[in-house]
Structure formats: structure tokens, C-alpha cells
Amino acid sequence: MDLEADIVVIGGGMAGLVAGIRATEEGMKTVLLRKGQSATAYSSGAIDIIGYLPGGTVPLGSPVEGLQGIASMFPFHPYGLLGFTDATSDTVSKTIVEKVRTAVSWLKATLLGSSIPLFGDIDSNLDAVTVLGTVKPTCMIQETMWPGSLMLDADSVALFAGVRGFPVFNPRMAAQVFLEHQISNRLPPRKAGHHVLDLAPFGNNYNISSIEIARYLDNEDNLSVLAKTLKKQAERIGATHIALPPVLGFNRARENQLALQDLTGAHVFELLSFPPSVPGLRLQRGLETAFVNGGGTLLVGHHAKMESLESNIVKEVTAVGPRRNLKISTKAVVLATGKFIGGGITGTENGIRESVFDLMTVSESFRIATSITPQKLTNTIALTHMGHPLFGSGLSVDPQFRPITAEEVHAAENLYAAGSVLAGYNYPAEKSGLGVAIVTGYMASRNAVDYVKGVSA
Ligand SMILES: Cc1cc2nc3c(=O)[nH]c(=O)nc-3n(C[C@H](O)[C@H](O)[C@H](O)COP(=O)(O)OP(=O)(O)OC[C@H]3O[C@@H](n4cnc5c(N)ncnc54)[C@H](O)[C@@H]3O)c2cc1C
Known part of the structure; x- marks a missing residue:
């Protein structure tokens, strides 16, 4: 055997990393495999717990x-x-409320001393502003994304500042959309301006990505150039708040926010954006750092080989890496391989399949989906409040989060699943993506730890 573990976590997005960190905290020897990038890293970095009831149209x-x-x-x-x-x-x-509160509070505490402290809690949704100038209700955001009193203070004035050559964000359009929305809802601010910054990170001033700008701003000298221009522009319109695209840095985002606030005298915050998303990548990195610092073994670029579940217990996982295959012995497994982006669930002309153990998949309405083609689970209208039923497909699990078979028994007594590999919820429609990943990752890990402690006793 190449490696020995108490718990192997397959998948390194939010669900897998939460499961992995919790397992190491419980003293478990934990190995986590991440084959590639995750939906977590592509996400806006704002943590939705639940924004709408399934099928609902009224935001909660x-x-x-x-x-x-x-x-x-x-x-x-x-x-x-x-x-x-x-x-x-x-x-x-x-x-249910207490279990979700426990998992969410734990995550906040885990990230408190990191470069991405979180803001918000499950007692209220908060409003974040997007690069389109729209307002998105969500539960928790990184401190750098909190707009402060912008939408509460009657005297607030917003400056939307973009970067020349960064095509994702048009500050003029965002300012206009945001102001119209706020005025029509009789909410502050009453005034918003816009500006385009000439940053030219690494000498380039066209087709710049958010990642390039964030890397550029990780350097303190570059930040002070930005601060001088922002201060001048904020003074021009009397801005109390400055909205930037989410580019405040990878390693120093919070320090950069505080430094800019000091230098400009305004509340500086990041808007929510599309992939590639710097806050999503920061979340991914922050969690990986916590896992490794806690003593976990992280194998990036390794995927769990397709295994057939012949017995009622998984004793070994094979990690296939770029240069080697590793056999890892284990006492329990948490499967957190995500859905279509992570690759945990795949859809082909033959049906919807689970990609590591070929476990039974079900549709949103819990019908066996191993031979339902994905096209049957999409709507002709791309965007409705119901979303596409396809997103609700995945694994059916018992209350311990163990995948179940068509005979309604668990597939293996020591195999647990968490995150978007699960069926029964439609995260794009409900706005519950990262929330379900956190909570089920936390609970699946707890059940796996209890199992391991039970068999080791
Ligand atoms: C563009 C976009 C924007 C989003 N925005 C938001 C948002 O603003 N707020 C929100 O709450 N949610 C959002 N979501 C949803 C949210 O990102 C997901 O619901 C959540 O990240 C799922 O986490 P997960 O850990 O279950 O899966 P993932 O994050 O997808 O992680 C799955 C992991 O498993 C790995 N993996 C797969 N197969 C294997 C294998 N065989 N071996 C080893 N590793 C494997 C993958 O490489 C990946 O690391 C968004 C999603 C997308 C796509």
C-alpha cells in the first residue's frame, strides 16, 4: 500500500474541503484527491445558503x-x-436550522484569521452588488465584498471604477443600472459616478483578465498608484463608497481593501462577477491552506480511479496521478466530486452516471436516472424560476448521507457523499450551491469520523 488513511475524500471543492478539514480536526489521517478545478473556484465567492424555496419566485x-x-x-x-x-x-x-448554523459558524471561524474572513450569518440574507449593477441577495460574502452602508445611508454616493482593457466590467453601465434599481426601490444612494482606471498590469492594457489584475495588486507599490487615482476620482464626485470589480488581490485582498480605505477615505468593496472569479479562487485556496495546515494530505491532479463496489465496504482507493498511481488504504470515504463541472456526475446519450463507483443516480423527482438522457431534463426556455431539472439529479442518500441503491440500502457502509453530487436540490434556482456543499460536507465528514471511531474502538 502506498498510503494509509483513516478517511479518503474524493473531490476538492467546498464539500470535499469542508469534509477534509473537519476530519483532520477530529484527528483523522485524511487524504484528499482533487482531479481538477471545481465549481467552487468558478463561483462568485458569495455563499448562498437558500435564497428561494424550491419552485418559489419570492426571495426569502x-x-x-x-x-x-x-x-x-x-x-x-x-x-x-x-x-x-x-x-x-x-x-x-x-x-435543521441548528445543524446549518453549526456548519456555517464553523466555516466562519475557520476562515477568520485567513486572508478571506467572511461576513454575514443565516439569520438574514444580505445584498451584494454585481458587476452588472444588479443586486443579488446572498447569505455570506468575503469581507472585501461587503458594500457597507451604501444602500442604507441616505447621503451615500457610489463611484464605480473599472480598468481600461478589462472587458468584463463596464462601470458606466453598472452605475446606471444600480442607480435606477435603487431609485425605483426608494433606496440610497441617490448619486453614482463612474471612472475607468489606467492600470495596464504587466504592461498590458487590452483583454486583461481579473486574475492578471489581482496578481498585479498583490504588490503594494502597484496598489498605491491605484489609491492616488481613486482618491482623486472619489473627491471629484464626493463618493463615500467605491465599487471595484473583484480584483483586490489573491494574497492581500483584505489588507488591500483596508489600505485603500485609509488612503481614499471611502468604503472600498468588490463587486460579484463571472468566472474566472478571483473571490472563488481565493475561497478554494483559503480552504486548501486550512486543510494542509491542519495536517491533511492534498493530492492535486490526482483522480480516483473508477472502482466497482463489489463488497459492502470500501477498503482502498486508487489515485491516478500524472506520473504514478497510488493505492490508498482507508477506513471510510467521502465522495464530494461535484456535478457536471466537477465531473462527479456525467450526462451522455446513455444516461446520467456517477463517475467513480457507478452508483445509482436519480432525477430531481427521485426517479432512477441511469438511463435518462440529459436532454429530457432540460427546459426549452433557458431561464425560468424553476431552473433545469437536470441540476436536481445526482445521488440519492440515506439520512447519514450514504448513497443508496435501487434496493434502498446503502451502497457501502463506509461510503458517504456530499455537495453537488447529491440529488434533490436545484442550486441555480434555489440559490443554495455553496451552502449545501458546506453543510453536507460537514455532516458527511462527521458521520464518516463516527464510523471510523466506531470500527477502531
Ligand atoms: C459559474 C458558477 C457560479 C456559481 N456561483 C455561486 C454563488 O455565487 N454562490 C453559491 O453559493 N454557489 C454558486 N455556484 C454553485 C457552487 O459553486 C457549487 O454548488 C459548489 O461549489 C459545489 O461544490 P462541490 O464541492 O459539491 O463541487 P465542486 O466545487 O464542483 O468540486 C468537485 C471536486 O471534485 C473533483 N473531482 C471530480 N471527480 C473526481 C475524481 N474522480 N477524483 C478526484 N477528484 C474529482 C473536481 O476536480 C473538484 O475539485 C456557482 C456555480 C457555478 C458553476
Whole structure:
């Protein structure tokens, strides 16, 4: 055997990293395999817990309200499964809320001393501003993305500052869309301006990516050039708040935000953006650092080989790397391979398959999906409040988060699943993506740890 582990985590997005960090905290020898990039790194970096009830059109005021709705109406939703241990509907709802609160508070505490401290909690959704100038309700954001009192203070004035040659963000359009939205909702600010900065990171002033700008701003000297221009422009319109695309750096984003605030006298914040997303990559890196610092073994560029589940217990995982294959013995496995972007679930003309153990997949309505073609689960209209049912497909699990078979028994007693590989929730429609990944990663890890402690006792 090349490596020995108590727990192998397959998948290195939010769900896998949460599971891995928790397992190392519990003293487990943990090996985590990440074959490639994750949806987590592509995400805006804003953490949605639950923004809409499944099928709902009215945004929820708070995640707690959404969790209570799920408790009473959607017991097979991944959040609903958290309540399966209690009898009365009142305690079910409290149990679910408390389990989500525990996982979310733990994540906040874990990232507190890092370069990406989080802001927000499950008692209320908060409004983040996007590069389009729209307002997106979400649960938690990195401190650098918090717009402060911009939408509360009657005297606030916003400056939207873009970068010449960075095509993703048009500050003029964003300022206009944002201001129109706020005025039509009778909310501050009443005034917004815009400016285009001439940064030319690394000598380039066309087709610049957010990643290039972020790397450039990781250098303190470059930041002070930016600060001088921003200060001048903020003074020109009396801006109290400065909105930048999410490019404040990879390693020093929070320090850069505080330094810019000091130098300009305005509240500086990052807008939410599309992939490639610097805040999403920061989240990925921050969690990987926490895992490795906690003693976990991270194998990037290694994928778990397709294994057939012949017995009721997984004793070994093969990690296929660029130059070598490693056999890893293990006492439990957490499968957190994501959906179509991560590659945990694949859809072909033959049906919807799970990619490591060929586990049974189900559709959003829990019909066996191993022979349903993906086209059957998409709508003709690309964007509706219902989303595409395809996103609700994946693994069906028991309340311990163990994948189940067509005979309704667990596929293996020591195999747990977490994150978007799971069925029964539609994250783009509900706005629950990273939230479900955090909470199920936390719970699947806890169950795997209990299992390992049980067999080792
Ligand atoms: C463009 C975009 C924007 C989004 N924006 C938001 C947002 O603003 N807020 C929000 O809450 N959610 C958002 N989401 C949803 C959210 O990103 C996902 O729901 C969440 O990241 C899923 O996490 P995960 O850990 O389950 O899967 P992933 O993050 O996809 O991770 C899966 C991991 O498994 C690895 N893997 C797969 N197969 C194997 C194998 N055989 N061996 C080893 N490793 C393997 C992959 O390489 C990857 O590292 C967004 C998603 C996308 C695509």
C-alpha cells in the first residue's frame, strides 16, 4: 500500500474541503484527491445558503425562513435530510436550522484569521452588488465584498471604477443600472459616478483578465498608484463608497481593501462577477491552506480511479496521478466530486452516471436516472424560476448521507457523499450551491469520523 488513511475524500471543492478539514480536526489521517478545478473556484465567492424555496419566485428574507420551509415541505432535500432524527415537525425544523448554523459558524471561524474572513450569518440574507449593477441577495460574502452602508445611508454616493482593457466590467453601465434599481426601490444612494482606471498590469492594457489584475495588486507599490487615482476620482464626485470589480488581490485582498480605505477615505468593496472569479479562487485556496495546515494530505491532479463496489465496504482507493498511481488504504470515504463541472456526475446519450463507483443516480423527482438522457431534463426556455431539472439529479442518500441503491440500502457502509453530487436540490434556482456543499460536507465528514471511531474502538 502506498498510503494509509483513516478517511479518503474524493473531490476538492467546498464539500470535499469542508469534509477534509473537519476530519483532520477530529484527528483523522485524511487524504484528499482533487482531479481538477471545481465549481467552487468558478463561483462568485458569495455563499448562498437558500435564497428561494424550491419552485418559489419570492426571495426569502433569511436562510432560516427557507430552512423552516424546507423542513416542512421538502424532507428529501439535502437540508431536509438533516432533520430525519427527530419526531415532531417543530423539532425537525429547529434541528435543521441548528445543524446549518453549526456548519456555517464553523466555516466562519475557520476562515477568520485567513486572508478571506467572511461576513454575514443565516439569520438574514444580505445584498451584494454585481458587476452588472444588479443586486443579488446572498447569505455570506468575503469581507472585501461587503458594500457597507451604501444602500442604507441616505447621503451615500457610489463611484464605480473599472480598468481600461478589462472587458468584463463596464462601470458606466453598472452605475446606471444600480442607480435606477435603487431609485425605483426608494433606496440610497441617490448619486453614482463612474471612472475607468489606467492600470495596464504587466504592461498590458487590452483583454486583461481579473486574475492578471489581482496578481498585479498583490504588490503594494502597484496598489498605491491605484489609491492616488481613486482618491482623486472619489473627491471629484464626493463618493463615500467605491465599487471595484473583484480584483483586490489573491494574497492581500483584505489588507488591500483596508489600505485603500485609509488612503481614499471611502468604503472600498468588490463587486460579484463571472468566472474566472478571483473571490472563488481565493475561497478554494483559503480552504486548501486550512486543510494542509491542519495536517491533511492534498493530492492535486490526482483522480480516483473508477472502482466497482463489489463488497459492502470500501477498503482502498486508487489515485491516478500524472506520473504514478497510488493505492490508498482507508477506513471510510467521502465522495464530494461535484456535478457536471466537477465531473462527479456525467450526462451522455446513455444516461446520467456517477463517475467513480457507478452508483445509482436519480432525477430531481427521485426517479432512477441511469438511463435518462440529459436532454429530457432540460427546459426549452433557458431561464425560468424553476431552473433545469437536470441540476436536481445526482445521488440519492440515506439520512447519514450514504448513497443508496435501487434496493434502498446503502451502497457501502463506509461510503458517504456530499455537495453537488447529491440529488434533490436545484442550486441555480434555489440559490443554495455553496451552502449545501458546506453543510453536507460537514455532516458527511462527521458521520464518516463516527464510523471510523466506531470500527477502531
Ligand atoms: C459559474 C458558477 C457560479 C456559481 N456561483 C455561486 C454563488 O455565487 N454562490 C453559491 O453559493 N454557489 C454558486 N455556484 C454553485 C457552487 O459553486 C457549487 O454548488 C459548489 O461549489 C459545489 O461544490 P462541490 O464541492 O459539491 O463541487 P465542486 O466545487 O464542483 O468540486 C468537485 C471536486 O471534485 C473533483 N473531482 C471530480 N471527480 C473526481 C475524481 N474522480 N477524483 C478526484 N477528484 C474529482 C473536481 O476536480 C473538484 O475539485 C456557482 C456555480 C457555478 C458553476
